[in-house]
Amino acid sequence: MKIVDTKAELAVVIGQLRAKGLSIGLVPTMGALHNGHLSLVKQSRQKADVTVVSIFVNPTQFDNKEDLQNYPRPIDQDILQLEQNGCDVLFMPEVAEMYETGESWDYEVGDLDSKLEGEFRPGHYKGVTQIVYKLFDAVKPDMAFFGQKDYQQYLVINKMVRDFSLPVNLVLCNIVREPDGLAMSSRNVRLNAEERKTSVVLYEALLFIKQHFYEYTFAELQHKAEQLFDTNPLLQLEYIKICDLNTLEEINTKEAKNLIVLVACYVGNVRLIDNMILS
Template sequence: MEVINTIAALKSLLGPIKLAGQKIALVPTMGALHKGHVSLIEAARSEADIVVCSIFVNPTQFTDPKDLERYPRPLEHDMAMLSASGCNVVFMPSVKEMYPVPEHWHIDLGPAEFLLEGEFRKGHYQGVTQIVKKLFDAVGPDLAFFGQKDYQQVLMIENMVAYFDLPVKIVTCPIIREEDGLAMSSRNIHLNPEDRKHAVVLCQSLEYIKGYFEKAENQYSKDKLHLLEEAAKRMIQQTPGVALDYFVIADGKTLMPPTADHGSGLVVLVAAKVGETRLIDNMILS
């Protein structure tokens, strides 16, 4: 496993691999790795010859400076996980390397940018797509792997790829969960034992909705969806130490309320603050 810190060195390493016609996969991360990240690397290994994993805590996507400061950076642990997972190249640039000069970035990501996470973290997805575009330019991957847990983020990255007409295939991998159902997240490290116990209600609320859809064979009405959403919200709001930001059943492509034509499928998404830690989760319904 090679560790690279500059774009020039990365291009020098990957150039001959591209010329040889080998497939390159990128797994972008901000470090603080867990089994969810490992699952992305394993999926990438199954579809590509070379797997590049980036570790970069991107400052432009943090809307709260304190959140950036608190973000965990267990580098020794991350390197051990990457080595064990079969990653070939780790790209670990400095902020100066990725942002050598001040720059303005704003692209049209579509109406979904301003919904859900976009409403609570204004500008977040501009920062996300800014750094992902930089990583794509540096690596030139054939495929890029992302986790379903950041469902809205994947949609925004797909929109960015379409905006620039980039030759990279976006692959979304399933959420990896703890035994009790909690979605694995780098932020879970901040949960104290009491918060950790309460956080499971997010997954339970999603399972409640999914259970209804399975029994009803994906048949629904707007009124029924509203009642289901309200019942799930009550589950969360009645849990101590959990402050709900949103809980919605939405169209899988637009994140807008479902219509009679839901060919793109439905997804249920939730965000809440558990103690001092903000968590997100989702489940695909159909």
């Protein structure tokens, strides 16, 4: 595995790969890799000739400075896992390499920036699109792989790709879960034993809605799912909503198709998100 930390060096590597006619898959990450990330690497290896993984903890997408400071950075372990899982190139730049002083980003995300994650994390997706655009420009991938756990992020990036007519195909990959159902996340390592045990409620609430979708009204489904969070003081629910799969508009009719239920909740001081496709 080749490790590069500048865009100039990356450009040389990408140029050499392109000269050989090889296709390139990109897996953008913020490090603290787990099996969910590695499943994206596996997908890339299956679909592209060369797999590039980026590790960059992007400061512009954190609305909470403490969250940024506490984000795990086990870089030696990350490198070992990527080597063991067939990554070809690791792009690991510093902040100064990706951002110039006083730089601005004027792209407007649109409706997706004001609902669900956009409502609770204002400015988050502007930062996401800013860095993903930069990574696409640096790597010039044929394909880029994203996990379903961050489904709203996938929709936002997909919109950006269309708006800028970027020549990259986005591949959405299934959520990878722990044996008890908790979606794998880099934040899970910050949960203590009691919080970790409690965190499975996110999955249980999603599963309840999916399994009982035709038994109750939307209001009843919402109420019963919310009740699962009310019984534990460690949990602070932000939202659990049934939405259109393509627009994330909240839905209240059983006749609708292509639905997804999304949840965000603090478990102690750790904010977790999850979702489940209903259709």
